[in-house]
Amino acid sequence: MPFLYKECVELAQTAVGCRVIKLPTAKRKIHEKQYCGVLKRVDTRYKVTVVWDDGTEETVQLPDQELLIYDTSAAGNRNRGVTCDACKLNDISGPRFKCLVCYDFDLCYKCYHAGKHDKSHRFSRIMYCMGWTELPERSKSSTCVVIGIMAGSKVKQGPDWPSNDDSVGKNETGKVTELIDWKDAFYDSGVKVAWEATTSKYRLGYNGNSDVQLAEEDTTLTLYQEHLLNLSEYFNFCFSMNVDQPLIGDKVIISASPSDLEKFQSEHGGYSKEMEEIGAKVQITTDEENCKRLQRFHGEWNEMMGQVFIYNPTLLEAYEGKESTSDEQDFTEEMNQKNIQHNVSVSETSSFIPMVGCSVVSLSRKIESKYCVLGTISEVHTNKLMVVWSNGIKETVTADSCNTLCLYDSAVAGVTHEDKKCKTCTECPIYGTLWKCYDCMDFYLCSDCYHNNEHSLQHKFWRLAKPGDKKTLVPCRNNSTSNLVSGVLPGATVKRGLNWLWGDEDGGVGSTGKVLELKDWDDESPRSAAKIKWNNDQQKTYRAGFNGELELIVVKPNPRQCYVCHLPNLEVGDQVKTTLAPEVLKSLQKGHGGWNSQMVQYIEEVGTVTQIDNDEDVRVHYMDGRRFYYNPAALTVGDKVSINLEEDVVRVMQEGHGGWNDDMTRVCYLFKLVLIYFFV
Incomplete structure (x- = not known):
């Protein structure tokens, strides 16, 4: 069964983090010398971003500029149970080379390119899921020398250097002592560097990040370049698994009738009568800027297109049945929002209905005029909120x-x-706000990673406050102002707060402790508690948002960076209640969130609308923290009136509005004044 296009993209993205070089004969070179680099991003099917070891970032268009992969270790490629017969490395990471002459003889990529074993013996390269590729003899193959970061290299701060790390000066030079695994299953994805006063670990390949760059060009690597995997070849392999997507060089024909041809071409290059005469060509009939926009998801724009032809891919047999991708829809939304302003004080593009327990921030409330204070929503009322700030003020x-x-x-x-996974910290599912890269396909970040400057700062992101909301495009982070926020966050010093219920287990009034981590108070409330280590060495967990309770006060902040201007504003939700008889409410709840016997206790109780899902079911949050999903027909908003019509009249009126329900004869329904809601 062929892969879906999305699965092909995900397969191609497994190359992120690989170590690459560029062919010496490549077009549009930015270096006279050959450097090693890290594959930072797969932007589109044939467009990638590479960070070279000298710190230069380059967007490479394939196949015009060929890239060769020489090491896949940092991308998680390991050959379990296979040992290098030269250096005795167990579970060879990266490419594996198997001798075709000797019995059960394998080399890792370092030993293979170092010329270990008989060079007249032919080998097979075993890499990723591409099977075996037979290689020529090394004795008859040419080599190239490339400059790169390896053990012994002198390095300095690189393009992805952590913004909160000031332990090393910007121009200070350190020496790489060894390659390390930054995380399990990501092999040789980092380096250990000895500086003048300290030794630290840094990313080099992990998730495409390069924390350090070369300070001197004093370390080189010799490679058999003809024996390396061509990145275009790997991408072609990934996408060849999808029969609905053509590869570069495929021959295609138009398989549509003239009438269908005109219809399909309306937004894909335009229609021309010449198409009926020349068959496989159609002149561009729209303006160049529009064509550039349309080409974004159909092979990218090329200046030569001013003289040639473009097609709607549904007209070509190799593209039959292709559906629009979510990225195409995102691009349309971006065009509608292209006037978005940079560096606004607060996000003006969308709002979020507040829920009890949510954490909020205000630019107008600061500590020492530099830290924005975080607060917890403790109550939601009609036309007002109650917020407990982390400095103890309500x-x-x-x-x-x-x-x-x-x-x-x-x-x-x-x-x-x-089912959404953060590409940096691998959190899955993602809780809270979701950030989706506009420039990269299917690239998601959680809020922590987004505000911590993970991924390219030059890329725009879509913000999705909650599932079902419309996405909001926010500016690039490199063009936006960030703020420092203070709250009950790891590393902060705290003491007992307004809702304290735990006696003197903290050591008594005035005692302080340090936040070790944020935890889940229960399964439905992620990050709603904080684990504290008190000065008396007691370690306990306390509510830090659960049901709107904040039991701690921050006395010494450990601030975090936050792009407050990219966050959604709040707006108070409608106040609603249900007045139906229990048996009627139970009947209406079928297929709308289900029935919960505890709902009986909340009949006539006023709650706040905090979410409306894709099925238009309404989530209501009550003062005591209880939350239920309701059929909207079960709720009333605002002033109420009774329906006192005869049953046969109501039956007629219900036609086309959800139909008649026998339960309607047993109760008196309440509806909002002026607008009558019919059952759905």
Whole structure:
């Protein structure tokens, strides 16, 4: 069964982190010498970004500029149970080379390119899922010498140097002592560097990151370049698994009738009568800028296209049945939002209905005029919120000033993006706000990684506050102002707060402790508690957002960076209640979140709408923290009236509005004044 296009993309992205070189004969070279580099990103099917070991970042268009992969270790490629017969490395990481002359003889890539074993023997290269590739004899093959980071290299701060690491001066030089595994299953994806006063570990390949770069060009590597895997070849392999997607060089024909041809071409290069005459060619009939836009997801724009032809891919037999991708839809949304402003004080593009427990931030509330204070929403009322700030102050925020608050984290309220995985920290599912890279295909970040400057700062992102919301495009982070935020965060010093219930287990009034980590108070409330180590060595976990309770006060911040201008504003949700008889409510709940016997306790209780899902079911949050999903027909908003019509009249009126339900005869329904809601 062929892969879906999305699966092909994911397979291609497994190359991120690989070590690569560029052919000496490549077009548009930015170096006279050959450097090693890290494959940082797979931008589109034939466009990638590489960070070379001298710190230069380059976008490479394949196949015009050929890249060769020489090491796949950092991308997680390991040959378990196979030992290098030269250096005795167990579980060979990266490419494996197997001798075709000797029995059961294998080499790792370092020993193979170092000329170990008989050079007249032919080998097979075993790499990724591509099977065996037979190689020529090394004795008859040419080599190239490339400059790169390896043991013994002198390095300095690189393009992905952690922004919060000031232990080493910007121009200070250190020496690489060894390659390390940055994380399990990501082999040789980092380096250990000895500086003048300290020794530290850094990423070199892990998730495409390069924390260090060469300070001197004093270390080189010799490679048999003809024996390396061509990146275009690997991508062609990935996408050849999808029969609906053509490869470069495939021959295609038009398989549409003239009438279908005109219809299909409306947004894909335009229609021309010449198409009926020349068959396989159609002149561009739209303006060049529009063509560039349309080509973004159809092979990219090439200046030669001003003289040649473009096609809607559905017209070509090799493309039959192709569906629009989510990235194409994202691009359309971006065009609609292209006037988005940079460096605004708060996000003006969308709002978020507040939920009890959510963490908020305000640019107008600061500590020492430099740290924005985080707060927890403790109560949600009609036209106002109650917020407990992390410095111990409790404040009432009215609806008029609610838009001065921005949503920092909604994970506590159970906002979950199922099946979405953060590409940096691998959190899955992603809780709270989801950030999707606009420039890269299927690249997601959680909030922590987004605000910590993971991934390219030059890329725009879509922000999705909760599932079902419309995505909002935010500016590039390198063109935006970041802020420091202070709250109950790892590393902060805290003491007991307003909702303290735990006696003197903290050591007594005034005692302090340090936040070790954020934890889940229960399964439905991620990051709703904090584990504290008190000065008396006691380690306990306390509520830090669960049900709106904040039991701690920050006395010494450990601030984090945050792009507050990219966060959504808050707006107070509708106040609703259900007044139906239990048996009627139970009937209406079928297929709308289901029935819970505890709902009986909340009949006539007022709650706040905090979410409307894709099925238009309404999530209501009550003062005590309880949350239920309701059929919208079961809820009333605002002033209410009774329906006192005869049953046969109501039956007629219900036609086309959800139909008649026999339960309607047993109760008196309440609806919002002026607008009558029919059952759905």
